[in-house]
Structure formats: structure tokens, C-alpha cells
Amino acid sequence: MLSVRSPRRRPVPVLLGVLVTLSVAAALLWQPLFPRDERPSGSVTLSTGVTTGVYARYGQLLRGQLAHDAPGLDMTLTPSVGSVQNIRRLVDGEADFAIATADSIAAYRAGGGEGADRLRACARLYDDYLQLVVPADSPVRTTAELAGLRVGVGQDGSGVQLVTRELLGAAGLDMDRDVTAFRQGINDMPRMLEAGRLDAFFWSGGLPTSAVTRLASRLDIRLVPLGDLLPALTDRGPHSEFYRAAVMPPDAYPAIAGSDVVDTIAVANLLVTTESSDDAITEQITRSVINGRDQIGQEVHAAQRVDLRTAIYTRPLQLHPGARDYYRSVKS
Numbered sequence: 391m392l393s394v395r396s397p398r399r400r401p402v403p404v405l406l407g408v409l410v411t412l413s414v415a416a417a418l419l420w421q422p423l424f425p426r427d428e429r430p431s432g433s434v435t436l437s438t439g440v441t442t443g444v445y446a447r448y449g450q451l452l453r454g455q456l457a458h459d460a461p462g463l464d465m466t467l468t469p470s471v472g473s474v475q476n477i478r479r480l481v482d483g484e485a486d487f488a489i490a491t492a493d494s495i496a497a498y499r500a501g502g503g504e505g506a507d508r509l510r511a512c513a514r515l516y517d518d519y520l521q522l523v524v525p526a527d528s529p530v531r532t533t534a535e536l537a538g539l540r541v542g543v544g545q546d547g548s549g550v551q552l553v554t555r556e557l558l559g560a561a562g563l564d565m566d567r568d569v570t571a572f573r574q575g576i577n578d579m580p581r582m583l584e585a586g587r588l589d590a591f592f593w594s595g596g597l598p599t600s601a602v603t604r605l606a607s608r609l610d611i612r613l614v615p616l617g618d619l620l621p622a623l624t625d626r627g628p629h630s631e632f633y634r635a636a637v638m639p640p641d642a643y644p645a646i647a648g649s650d651v652v653d654t655i656a657v658a659n660l661l662v663t664t665e666s667s668d669d670a671i672t673e674q675i676t677r678s679v680i681n682g683r684d685q686i687g688q689e690v691h692a693a694q695r696v697d698l699r700t701a702i703y704t705r706p707l708q709l710h711p712g713a714r715d716y717y718r719s720v721k722s
Contacts, residue, residue, distance in 0.1 A: 431462030455682030473549030481505030542591030617653030672712030
């Protein structure tokens, strides 16, 4: 007769050990599917521009996108008079990020500005369009015809004033001698033109600029073409290479009666930081710039042109390592 042997039982501790080992292995295999939230947190300051300009609105919309993408990262917006002040705030440590035009950055570097070597870029954003606004019945048809007139040239420390000086120079005029220069910003110049205290004003901004839109609803105005100045403009220093020919479409300011395509000049805006900016935070903010393109572009129309192909062209600045990490991560 064959004897039947009972199966050998494993000791309970051994079984428990096997179960624990399997559980750990399963957890390790499962972990990549559900990574912990590594989005950066903290607070940063973005220096924008005047409250009625496109810089300020872009900053508001970018902050909203960032709040969606990285809820733990808080962005404080600080208004400014424009690009030149924004650059100074970065190098002085008063802001972590800022928007500035490429020509303003190049001029600051060429002039040996303190801390210029520490500036880095996150992205090329959208173009500013140079605008010369006059009453519709003004005899001014060219920039040269501003000689002897009262002209709004932008505030001290603004990119507007920098490029206005160059535009006037390209037309053969000296801003300090040949026109009566009013160093006012877009918050004041439209009201002054409407009140007859200015004959014309220059503005450099994205399309449309809300202050110009509102002015056109109250006063018949006209945009003077500036495209003819480009050949002379490009010979006025290392920063002038960042100006390019552009056209303002008729629908930029629908309230301007008889509006037509206007030949003008454009310059790129960059989102700028410094080399000491945290890599993870810079990567996240760069990501939000691209993620928010469509939503931001609904209000800042020029921002619709922001994409991965153009954002990386940030001359005259190198990309910040955090921004470079982002572009590499999404490169197809």
C-alpha cells in the first residue's frame, strides 16, 4: 500500500516575507504611472509695464496660466514704465522675471550696463509694433514733419523713449533739439493729444494697445507710417539690428476711420530673468508661456504667434538652463 504524505507547510513568517517582497516590487513597478507632484512652489515677481499697456495684460494672463499649471507657485506682478526699468530691476534683484524688448536689452549690454552678463532669456514672446499717433486732420504724414511740434516720446526708463529717439534720429531729427519732447507714458499721452496739448505721440506695444483703442473711440486719429525709416534705422548701433519691417493690419484698431494697412517697424519682446533664477521655477514658467498661448492670445492677439519654433530665438540673450530644459523635454 502506498502511503500518502501530507504537503509540507511553509512557516508563516516565510509567507509574510514573500508577500511583503511582492508588495514592494509591485509598488516600485506602479510608481512611474503615478509620479508624485514635483511642480515647483514658492513666489516670484514679474515686472511688467504701464497699467494700460500690453505688458501688464500679458502678465495678468500669464499669472492665471501659472496658477493653473503650478498652484503652489505664486507670481506677483509689478507695474513699470517699460523695458529699460524692467532690465534694471532684474539686475538689481528687485524682480525675478521681466518683459523687455530685444533692442533695449542689446542697448543695455552695448552700454556696459551693470549685471548685463547675468541676463538670461526664457522665451521670445510677441512683437511690439512702433506706432506714431496723430489727430486725423494733422498735416503730419512723415516722421520728419514732426520738427517743431509737441511730441510724446515715452517716459524715462521706457523702451518707447529709446526707440523714439532712434526713429527721430533716422528721420534727421534730434529728440532734444528739434521737437518739444514730452516724457509721458501711454497712461497720459492719449489724454494730452485729445486735449490738444500734444501734436503727436509715439508708442511701442503689442496690438491692440487698449489706450489707443479707447482714444480712437473718442477722437478721430491716424497712424503715420514708419516703415520708410528702417534703412536709416539699421545703421544706428548694435541694438538697431533687432528692428524689422512689419505691417499693422486694418483690424488692429477698427475704430480708426478708413483704417488701412500701415507700414511700420516691429521689435521682439523677450521674457527675461537672470542666471541665478531657480532652474525648476524657470522651466515651469517657460512651460506656462507655451501652454497659455491660445488662451492668452484671445486677449493679447500678438501672443498667438508664440510657439516652440520661435520661442527659442532669444537673441541677444542666451537661454536660461531651466528654459533650455523645457524645450529639450518637448522636442519631438
